[in-house]
Amino acid sequence: MNDDRARESRRRKATQLTGGARPVDDSDAVDLANAVIELAQEASGVRAEHDARVVYARAVLAAATAADKKRADEVPVPDPVSPYVQDLLSRCRTAQHQYGGRPPGVWSMGQRLAVALILRHHETLRDLGYTATDVANRIVGDGHVRPKDFTQWLDWMRAQLGIPT
DSSP states (O other): HHHHHHHHHHHHHHHHHHHHHSSSOHHHHHHHHHHHHHHHHHHHHHOOHHHHHHHHHHHHHHHEEEEEEHHHOOSSSTTTHHHHHHHHHHHHHHHHHHHHTOOOOOHHHHHHHHHHHHHTTTHHHHHHHHHHHHHHHHHHHHTTTOSSHHHHHHHHHHHHOOOOO
């Protein structure tokens, strides 16, 4: 009975560690390696050496770290709870629903430009003497957002507003 509990505990730990719910660290890699090796030992009846566990743990950690980095690199969007992004989305919704898609003149120049760019209100950009590229450079230059790919970030913002990309 204790063997079954221990085996189930190791299986749960291995599942938890590979679930991707949080970044993997050194202790997780060692725990995962131990759980996998112990399960393999039960099946094969062969006892693994400590050095093999360390080598395997390092390999698991390297793979998990690479996977975490790849996932992070694939996300071209801002932190959805960023106050700047939330404010922009809110202003875009206000402009859509209350002003026909045109940002009101009482907003700051930066807010008007960013909203006009996101909502594709080219008339506002032209009236204010800016191009889409000028506005994109200004948004990134202000340091509010620093996406790897500004076009993907813009598409993400538009998708949040139900605007086709």
